Each structure stands twice: as structure tokens, then as C-alpha cells.
Amino acid sequence: MSPIPPDAALLDSLRIALAPSYLYIKFIHLFFVMIWGWSTAVAYSWYVKGAFLRWEKNPRDAQAIQRRNWAIEQFDKGVVLEHIAFPIILVTGPLLYFIGPWNLDFKWLLAKLAIVLLIFIPMEVCDYWLSHFGGNKEKLRRRNLPEQYERAIHLHWQFLKISTPLIIVFMPAVVFLAVTKPF
Numbered sequence: 739m740s741p742i743p744p745d746a747a748l749l750d751s752l753r754i755a756l757a758p759s760y761l762y763i764k765f766i767h768l769f770f771v772m773i774w775g776w777s778t779a780v781a782y783s784w785y786v787k788g789a790f791l792r793w794e795k796n797p798r799d800a801q802a803i804q805r806r807n808w809a810i811e812q813f814d815k816g817v818v819l820e821h822i823a824f825p826i827i828l829v830t831g832p833l834l835y836f837i838g839p840w841n842l843d844f845k846w847l848l849a850k851l852a853i854v855l856l857i858f859i860p861m862e863v864c865d866y867w868l869s870h871f872g873g874n875k876e877k878l879r880r881r882n883l884p885e886q887y888e889r890a891i892h893l894h895w896q897f898l899k900i901s902t903p904l905i906i907v908f909m910p911a912v913v914f915l916a917v918t919k920p921f
């Protein structure tokens with residue numbers, strides 16, 4: 739019998755060492771999936787969307803513009819929870835995959851990972867930039883860059899209009915796949 743290559747042996751011993759923590763890691767995975775999935779729902783649905791739809795109806799209304807700006811600047815801050823949760827999900831998920839009996843023959847996991855790689859990760863990369871980096875509205879306002887500020891607000895609103903239906907469909911889909919493992 740050919741000896742087990744040292745790397746494989748190392749991975750095996752790591753897997754055995756981590757196995758007793760599987761459910762704790764799954765708890766962390768699931769807990770941060772809840773934060774990721776829901777932490778911005780109320781703010782978006784009741785503050786941001788309302789303010790932007792009112793502004794779209796009256797684009798020159800000073801009060802509508804002021805309320806829009808306030809809502810999106812607050813939203814940039816509130817999305818921090820979601821953006822702390824996402825990397826934790828992306829670490830704990832592969833850990834569960836590594837420790838558990840999983841491989842890509844499990845079609846539910848393949849479908850789930852396709853959604854994560856093709857939709858969630860590209861979407862979050864845009865969201866990180868729009869909320870915390872070049873697109874952060876408060877930073878642009880403090881640096882007195884009104885044109886970039888206005889452009890960033892328009893861009894973020896377009897992004898939210900595209901990403902919200904994707905979240906509404908694919909977030910429950912991923913949770914359904916992971917919990918029911920239908921195929």
C-alpha cells in the first residue's frame with residue numbers, strides 16, 4: 739500500500755482535530771448568514787427606498803434631496819454589519835466543507851456555491867466599494883466633491899435597484915438549498 743502523502747496526512751489530522759467543532763462552526767456560519775441576510779432589510783425598505791422614490795418624483799425638491807442624502811449616508815454606515823458578516827460566512831462555509839462529508843457531487847452545494855460565486859461575491863464587491871471606499875458618500879461630502887457625491891448617489895441607487903431583486907430571489911434560494919439539500 740502506497741504511503742499517504744504528508745500533505746494529505748496533515749489535512750486528515752487537521753480535519754479530525756476540527757471535527758468536534760463542526761456544529762459550533764455551523765452555528766457561526768448560520769448566525770452570520772442571518773446578520774448578512776437581514777441587517778439592512780428594514781433600513782432599505784423603509785428609509786432608503788422611500789426617500790429615493792420621493793426624490794425621483796421631485797428631483798429638484800430641496801427637502802427630498804436632503805432626506806435622500808441623509809438616508810443613503812446612514813445606509814453606508816448601517817451596511818457595516820452585513821460587510822463584517824460576509825467574510826465570516828466565506829471562511830466558515832469552506833471550513834464546514836473541509837471538515838464535513840461534503841464534495842461537489844452534492845448538487846445542492848454546487849448550486850449554492852454557483853450562486854455565491856456568480857451573484858453574491860460580485861454584488862458584495864460592488865457594495866463594499868459603494869459603501870466604504872470610493873463611493874462612500876460622507877467621505878465625498880466632507881472632501882467637498884459635490885459632483886462625485888451626486889454621481890455616487892446615483893450609482894448606489896442604480897445598484898440597489900438591480901441587487902435588491904437578486905437578494906429577494908437568491909438569498910432564500912441559498913438558505914433553502916443549504917437546509918433542505920433537495921438534490
Ligand code: HEM
Nearest residue numbers: 764768771827828831832834835840854858912913916917
Ligand atoms: C452568502 C453565502 C452563504 C449562505 C447564505 C449560506 C447559508 C447556509 C445555511 C443557511 C446553512 C445551514 C444549513 C443547515 O442548517 O442545514 C449552511 C450550511 C453550510 N454551508 Fe453555507 N452559506 C453560504 C456560503 C457558503 C460557502 C461559501 C460555503 C463553502 C463551501 C458554504 C458551505 C456550507 C456547508 C458545507 C454547510 C453545512 C451543511 C450542513 O452541515 O448541513 N456555505 N449555509
